Every structure is written in structure tokens, then in C-alpha cells.
Amino acid sequence: MQGWRTFLRQESTHSRLIGVGALTLVTLAITIILPPVANSDLAGGAAIAVVILGLSWLIGWSGQISLGNSGFMAVGAYAAGVWAHHHATTPLIFTLALATVIGGISGLIIAIPSTRLRGPYLAGLTLAFAAAVTPIAQNFTSITGGEGGIFMNSLTTPGWFGGFFHGVNASINANAQWTADLAVVVAGVAFFFMANLFHSRSGRAMRLVRDNDVAAELMGVNLSRARSSAFMVAAAYAGLGGAMYSLLEASVRPETFPLTLSITLLTLMVLGGIGTLSGAVLGGIIYSFSPDLVSWVNSLTGVNPTSNLGANMQGIIFGLLLILTMLFVPRGLVSIISPLRKLVGSLRARPPASSAAKL
Amino acid sequence: MHNIFGGIAQGVVYALVALSLVIIWQSTHVLNFAQGAMAMFATYIGMTEIDRGLGYWWCVIISVAVGMALGGLTERVLIRPLYGKPEINPIVVMVGFLGVLEALAAAIWTSTTRNIPEPFSQIFYHSQGNLVYLSPFIIFQVILALGIMLVVAALFRFTPLGLQLRASALAPEVSRLLGIRVSRMLTFGWMLSAGVGCIAAVIQASGSFGLFPTDMDGIFVAGFIAAAVGGLESPFGAVCGGLLIGLAEQFILSYWSPNVAPLGGIIILVIALMIRPQGLFTKTAGRRV
Numbered sequence: 001m002q003g004w005r006t007f008l009r010q011e012s013t014h015s016r017l018i019g020v021g022a023l024t025l026v027t028l029a030i031t032i033i034l035p036p037v038a039n040s041d042l043a044g045g046a047a048i049a050v051v052i053l054g055l056s057w058l059i060g061w062s063g064q065i066s067l068g069n070s071g072f073m074a075v076g077a078y079a080a081g082v083w084a085h086h087h088a089t090t091p092l093i094f095t096l097a098l099a100t101v102i103g104g105i106s107g108l109i110i111a112i113p114s115t116r117l118r119g120p121y122l123a124g125l126t127l128a129f130a131a132a133v134t135p136i137a138q139n140f141t142s143i144t145g146g147e148g149g150i151f152m153n154s155l156t157t158p159g160w161f162g163g164f165f166h167g168v169n170a171s172i173n174a175n176a177q178w179t180a181d182l183a184v185v186v187a188g189v190a191f192f193f194m195a196n197l198f199h200s201r202s203g204r205a206m207r208l209v210r211d212n213d214v215a216a217e218l219m220g221v222n223l224s225r226a227r228s229s230a231f232m233v234a235a236a237y238a239g240l241g242g243a244m245y246s247l248l249e250a251s252v253r254p255e256t257f258p259l260t261l262s263i264t265l266l267t268l269m270v271l272g273g274i275g276t277l278s279g280a281v282l283g284g285i286i287y288s289f290s291p292d293l294v295s296w297v298n299s300l301t302g303v304n305p306t307s308n309l310g311a312n313m314q315g316i317i318f319g320l321l322l323i324l325t326m327l328f329v330p331r332g333l334v335s336i337i338s339p340l341r342k343l344v345g346s347l348r349a350r351p352p353a354s355s356a357a358k359l
Numbered sequence: 360m361h362n363i364f365g366g367i368a369q370g371v372v373y374a375l376v377a378l379s380l381v382i383i384w385q386s387t388h389v390l391n392f393a394q395g396a397m398a399m400f401a402t403y404i405g406m407t408e409i410d411r412g413l414g415y416w417w418c419v420i421i422s423v424a425v426g427m428a429l430g431g432l433t434e435r436v437l438i439r440p441l442y443g444k445p446e447i448n449p450i451v452v453m454v455g456f457l458g459v460l461e462a463l464a465a466a467i468w469t470s471t472t473r474n475i476p477e478p479f480s481q482i483f484y485h486s487q488g489n490l491v492y493l494s495p496f497i498i499f500q501v502i503l504a505l506g507i508m509l510v511v512a513a514l515f516r517f518t519p520l521g522l523q524l525r526a527s528a529l530a531p532e533v534s535r536l537l538g539i540r541v542s543r544m545l546t547f548g549w550m551l552s553a554g555v556g557c558i559a560a561v562i563q564a565s566g567s568f569g570l571f572p573t574d575m576d577g578i579f580v581a582g583f584i585a586a587a588v589g590g591l592e593s594p595f596g597a598v599c600g601g602l603l604i605g606l607a608e609q610f611i612l613s614y615w616s617p618n619v620a621p622l623g624g625i626i627i628l629v630i631a632l633m634i635r636p637q638g639l640f641t642k643t644a645g646r647r648v
Contacts, residue, residue, distance in 0.1 A: 065447050067392075067454065113629040119446040120390035120591070124583040125628060127392070131580045132621040139617065259576060263458040270451055308466045315462025322455030326448055327440055 016195040023281070024188030028181055036169070036176035040248070041288045043176075046183035047244035049284025050190045052269045053277070054237025057194060060275020061203060062230035063210030065119065068110065068126030069238045070261035071133040074254075076103035076239025081150040081252035082143060088153050096186065096243055103239015104232045111231035130262050137254035149253030152246070155179050183244055187284070190240060195277055197233070206230055260315060267322040273332030282333055290314065362609040368497045370605020371504035375559035376575075376582025377589065377597035378508060379552040384591040386528045386548035388446075389438055392453040395575030395582070396460040397433065397553055398560035401426030402570060403468050406475050406561070415478050423557045430553025431546045438549070439542075464572035472569040481567060500562050507558050508598060511551070515594075524548055581608070584624045588631040590638020599640065603627070 027046075031039055055069050076099035084095050110129055117125060137144045144150065157171075157178040165174040197203050208216040209226050217223055246252040268287055273279025286293070294314045298305045303313065329335060376394065383391050391397075405422025409415065437456060441449045479495035515521035526534040527544040535541050563578055564570035585604045589596025604624055611623040631639055 059447065063447075065450055113632055117632060120384075120450060121587055121632070123392070123450050124390065124580075124587055125625070125632075128580045128584060128625050128628065131576060132625055135621040139621075259573075260458060260461070263454055266451060266454060267458075308469055312462040312466040315458055316466065319455045319458030319460075319462060322458065323437065323452050326451045326455065327437070330444075330448060 012199060013196060016199075017192060020188055020192040020195055020277075023191075024184060027184045027188075031177050031180045031184065034177075034180070036173050038288075039176040039180040041291070043180040043183040043248050044245065045284040045288030046180070046187040047241045047248060048265070048268065048287045049241075049280050050187050050244065051238045051241035051265055052272065052283040052287075053191060053194050053280035054234040054241070055265055055269045056272075056275050056280050057197070057237070058230055058234035059269070061198065061206045061210060062227060064227060064230060065123045066126040066231070066234060067123050067262045067266065068128075068130040069234070069265050070257045070259065071126070071130040072103050072107055072235040072238035073242030073245065073261070074133045074137060074252075074257035075106040075235075076100065076242035077246035077252045077257070078137065078144055078150070079103070079239065080243035081152055081246055084152040084247070085150050092155070092182070092247070095247070096240060099243030100236045100240040103242065104236030106239070107232045107235020108228060110235070111228035127259070127262075130257075130259050133257060134254045134259075137257075144252075144254070147254065149251050149256075151251045154250040155182065155247060179248055183248065186240070186244055190237060191277060191280070194237075198277070202226070202229070263322070264318055267318045267325075270330075271321055271325050271332055273334030274330075276332070276334050278337075279332050279334045290318075293317065362613050363606070364491075364493045364497055366606035366609035367602060368500050368605070369608065370602035371501050372559050372563055372578060372601075373581045373585045373604050374598040374601025375504050375507060375555055375562075376578055377585035377601045378511065378594055379556035379559070380582060380586045381589075381591055381594050381597045382511070382548055382552040382555065384586075385594075386524065387434070387438065387442075387545055389441075389449045389453070390583075390591070391552070392450060392579075393433070393456040393460060394552070394556050395560070395579030396457045396464075397429050398426055398556040399570075399572065399575040400460045400464055401429055401553070401557050402560040402564050403464055406564060406570060407468065407473075409476065415476060419561050422561055423554050426557030426560075427550040427554040430556075431550040433553075434546045434549035461572045468572070470572050472571045472574075473564075474569045475565045477565050496566065500566070503558065503562065507555060511555060512594070514551075520547075524551075581605075581624055584628045587628055587638060589640045590635075593638065593640040596638055596640025 027042075031042065034042065051069060051073055055066065059065055079102040080095050080099040083090065083098055110126065113125070138146055140146075155175075155178070157174050161178050162171065162174040165171070165177075167173075205216065205219075205221045206226060208219065209221060209223060213223055216226070242257070246256070249256070264287075268283035269279065271286060272282035294317060295305060297303075297317060298310050298313055303310045305311070305313075325332065376398075379394055379398075380391060383389055383394075402422045404425045405418045405420075408418045408421055413421075433456070437452055438449055441452060477496055479499045481494045481496045483494050484491045513521075515525060523534070523539045524544050524547065526537070527539055527541040528548070531541045534544075559578065559582070560575055563574060568574060581604050582601065585600035586597045587600075588603065589598070589600035591597075604627060607627055608620060608623055611620050
């Protein structure tokens with residue numbers, strides 16, 4: 001109890017609230033000027049950013065690797081889908097909370113054997129889980145609807161929000177912006193919690209577990225509990241992101257969560273920067289723009305987008321990006337950007353003491 | 360009986376993949392997540408030569424040769440820069456390579472299933488009017504796989520090359536002092552492993568499943584589970600694990616529920632790892648702090 005109170009009183013929690021809140025507000029403001037298509041891309045990116053953040057925490061802070069986050073996404077998405085299909089009037093926040101909890105539980109189930117495993121064994125186990133999710137969803141038709149999947153009501157835009165929109169496509173514009181805003185707010189809340197987790201006692205303990213588990217054990221950290229709780233948090237974030245993603249699509253289908261999605265998630269996370277909030281934001285942004293990125297590469301190379309090569313361009317680009325980033329910029333785009341920011345900071349006449357204190 | 364022959368036939372394919380994973384693991388301590396995709400890609404390159412009128416066996420030889428070249432190249436280009444880095448880095452790189460290869464294969468050869476003409480009939484034998492659920496193809500499959508395993512075992516045990524390979528995996532520094540080209544041995548280990556994996560992919564594609572860009576995903580997962588159950592350090596364990604997974608899968612399919620089959624492997628893996636986290640067939644080794 002005492003720990004919780006001092007935690008709340010810490011000034012840095014304030015600053016994190018302000019930071020994440022400001023970013024959320026800026027993004028919300030941006031949704032006003034974006035066209036509907038870009039808004040729905042943004043909504044998807046926000047949902048994916050939540051999943052990436054969970055993965056980033058798992059790999060970057062606890063040092064465990066998961067190739068199964070597409071599976072955890074599917075668990076959350078199906079939890080939300082099954083619930084929303086049968087109880088259409090449930091408030092959204094409850095559906096999302098349910099998906100988060102069930103995603104977390106699935107993570108815990110996978111984590112219990114996993115905590116005894118290291119590196120490659122763990123990666124393989126989670127890969128097996130992700131590979132099993134699609135056939136399971138296809139086979140258990142009575143719950144999951146099989147191949148066809150589950151359809152939900154699309155997110156309804158409240159009347160007061162729709163009131164802001166006039167003109168020909170008022171309802172389309174209102175819907176697109178509302179869903180984008182919703183996704184951004186959910187992501188904002190998720191990011192705020194994670195920002196605190198990064199700097200909490202368990203966050204620091206987790207880094208010690210990653211870097212030197214024997215030292216962590218000597219310091220009184222319960223290794224298996226720390227590892228499995230890290231897994232649970234990552235899976236809960238994947239569940240939340242997956243639920244959000246499927247609510248945006250208004251359907252859940254097995255082929256939405258293929259094994260390649262896990263690769264995409266890993267790529268975005270590594271590309272943005274492992275273990276950082278801004279890396280997850282960057283990953284989400286890149287995901288939003290990935291259709292544009294792919295069509296840009298297609299037009300640059302003169303590949304017909306409807307051809308075989310054009311249709312598979314995304315897989316090729318993402319795979320190559322993952323390899324090249326890991327080989328040449330293993331700390332991600334953030335590591336390129338932060339020296340720039342430091343440079344800008346040093347150009348402004350600032351007393352050096354304050355920047356040192358910030359670290 | 361149906362289950363036993365089918366299970367063994369599938370099991371030897373898993374065993375080959377598991378064996379190829381173990382070879383790489385022993386020499387470079389990398390778990391190659393692109394193993395299945397590399398084999399799939401090489402199989403495509405070799406087996407599409409059938410369209411040009413080349414015989415089946417020539418295509419197999421081309422596939423394996425391409426596979427080995429791809430394996431050696433991968434070690435030189437993608438893995439070599441990562442020695443000594445955190446163990447997550449090579450995993451991530453190989454996962455990326457997996458994505459590239461599958462997308463590239465779909466781009467070049469489309470994702471529709473391509474049937475490879477089977478070298479032997481898949482029609483089951485009859486004995487006194489009853490089906491025995493054993494076909495010439497299954498016999499070929501098992502004999503080829505066992506033959507490859509024996510060759511690999513003999514190579515490691517009885518040849519100077521095998522001795523050098525084992526030495527460079529066990530004590531790279533000492534081997535270097537004794538004049539073994541360790542880096543060349545690592546590349547060769549990858550080539551060998553890729554060749555073995557390629558045989559598995561060829562068998563798989565020649566059977567009733569056909570060849571498609573993601574055809575090795577499930578096989579790789581099962582092969583990994585087999586290797587993990589046996590312990591990544593033990594080739595013998597990997598082979599036993601492969602047969603175990605193949606048989607278990609068949610029994611779950613026919614006696615329990617096909618719905619559970621995808622989970623069967625995970626359940627076996629979890630149980631095996633709960634009993635012995637380092638695999639059933641490895642000697643316990645202390646981890647240095």
C-alpha cells in the first residue's frame with residue numbers, strides 16, 4: 001500500500017501522464033483534418049501499436065522472445081468477438097477489458113511452462129502456439145464460427161459526435177474519425193500504463209532479470225514470477241490490441257491472424273526500437289502507412305501491384321526490413337532519432353545540468 | 360495399423376527437420392527459424408525443373424544442391440555478423456528471412472498448390488483382400504529418411520570431416536589452434552543441415568500435400584517440437600522425438616478429435632519440458648554464470 005502511494009506521488013508519473021496525454025491529444029487533433037481512409041488506417045495503426053508495445057516490453061525489458069503475439073491477438077479478438085456477437089449492447093470498455101483479461105490469461109497459460117525455457121526454446125514454443133491458433137479457430141466452429149468467422153456490429157458513432165459533421169459524406173467522415181479517436185484514446189491509456197510500468201519497481205527488476213538473472217535472484221526477485229508476469233502483460237496488450245483491431249473490422253476471422261502477422265509485429269517493433277515507447281509509436285505509424293509504403297515501392301520499381309510480385313511485396317519488404325534493421329541498426333529507428341534530438345537540444349542554450357538530471 | 364505406418368511416415372519427415380535443426384544448433388547455437396522456408400525455396404527451384412522435362416531424381420539432386428548452397432550462403436551473409444551478439448538477434452534475423460522466402464516464393468511461383476509427380480505409387484497394398492495402409496511411397500519415404508540419417512551419423516562419427524565438425528562445435532578455440540578451419544566448418548554445418556532439411560521438404564512435397572510456399576510451416580513447428588523434446592543437443596533424441604510426434608499426431612487424429620490435433624504437439628512439448636526442460640535425451644549441463 002505504501003509503495004503504491006509513493007508511486008502515485010512521484011513527479012515522473014505526472015510528467016508521463018502529461019507526455020502521453022499530449023501525444024494523444026495531438027493525434028486526436030490530427031484526426032480532424034485526416035480524410036476518412038487515413039483515419040481508418042490510423043485506427044488500425046493505434047491498435048497494432050498497443051500490441052507492439054506489449055511485445056516491446058516482453059523482448060526489450062524481460063529479455064524473453066515471443067513469436068506468438070499474433071496468437072494472443074487472436075485470443076483477444078475472439079474473446080471480444082464472441083462476447084460482442086452475443087451481447088451487442090455491452091459497453092465497449094467492458095468488451096475491451098474482457099479481451100485484455102482473457103488475453104492475459106492465455107499468456108499466463110503459455111508462460112507457465114515457458115518460464116523454465118530459455119531463448120530459442122521459448123521462441124519455438126510461442127511459434128507453435130501461433131501456428132496452432134488458426135487451425136483451432138477453423139476447427140472449433142461452434143464457438144469461433146469456423147472459416148467464416150464472427151461478425152459484430154460496427155462501432156456506433158454517438159449522436160453528439162455526428163452532430164459536428166455536415167455535408168455529403170457526414171456519416172462516413174464521422175464514423176471514421178470516431179473509430180480513429182476511440183483507438184487513439186485506448187492506445188493512449190495503454191501507453192500511459194506501460195510508461196509507468198517501465199519505470200516502476202517491477203520494470204527495474206525486469207531489466208535486472210534480463211541482464212543478469214542470477215543477480216536478480218540474489219536481490220530477491222522471484223525469477224519465474226517476474227518472467228511469467230511479463231508474458232502475461234505482453235499477452236494482455238496483444239489481446240487488447242487484437243480486440244480493438246477486430247472491432248474496427250467488425251469481424252473476426254481465422255485468416256486475420258496468420259503466422260506472418262507475428263513476423264510483421266516483430267518487424268515493426270524492431271524497426272521502431274526495442275523496449276521503447278516511441279519505438280512502439282513509430283511501429284504503429286509505419287503499420288498505418290505500410291499500404292502506402294508498399295505501393296510506393298511498387299511504383300518505384302515499376303512492379304504491377306496486381307501481379308504476383310506486387311501482391312507479395314509487403315512480405316518481402318517487411319522481411320528485408322527486419323533483417324537489415326537487426327544487422328545494421330539493432331536498436332531501431334529510435335536510436336537514429338534520439339541523437340538528432342540531443343543535437344537539437346544542445347543547440348538550444350540549455351544548462352547541461354538539467355539534461356543530465358533528466359537521465 | 361493405419362496409424363502406425365502413417366505416423367512413422369510423417370514422423371521421419373519431422374525427424375529429418377529436427378535433425379537439421381540439431382546440426383545447426385550444435386555447431387553455431389542458432390535455432391534456424393527459416394529452416395523450413397529455406398528447404399521449401401530450394402525444393403521449388405529444383406522441382407519446377409520437372410516442367411522442363413527433367414527426371415524426378417535429377418530434380419531432387421538439384422533441390423538438395425541448391426538447398427546446401429543456400430544454407431552456406433545464409434551462414435556467411437546473415438549469421439556470421441551476429442556471432443557473439445545476444446541470442447535474440449539471430450532468431451529475429453532468421454524470422455525475417457522466413458518472411459522474405461515465403462513471400463518471394465509466392466511471388467515467383469504463386470501460392471497455389473503444385474503437385475509433384477510421386478516417384479512411387481501412393482496406393483495402399485492389399486493382403487488377402489484387406490488394406491494394409493502401407494504404400495510403396497511410404498516405404499520409399501521411410502527408407503530414404505533413414506538412409507539420410509545413417510549417412511549423417513556415419514559422417515559425424517567415422518570421417519575426419521565429421522571429427523573436425525564435432526571438434527569445432529565443442530571447442531572452437533582449441534580446434535583453431537589445432538589447425539581446423541573453424542569458420543569453414545560452421546559454414547559446412549549449415550550446408551549439411553540445409554541439405555537434410557531439403558530432403559524432408561522434397562518428401563513432403565512429393566506426397567499428397569503438394570508444394571506451396573507455406574507448406575513447411577507446420578512441418579517446421581513439428582520438427583522444432585521434436586528437436587526440443589529430444590533436446591537440441593542430441594541428434595538421436597531429435598530422431599526419436601520426430602517419430603514420437605508423428606505417431607502421437609496420428610493417434611490424436613484417429614482416436615481423439617481432429618480439432619485437438621494442432622494442439623497435440625504443444626501439449627507433448629509442454630509435458631516433456633516440464634519433466635526435463637533441457638530435453639529428454641541430453642545430458643544435464645550446468646549453466647555458467
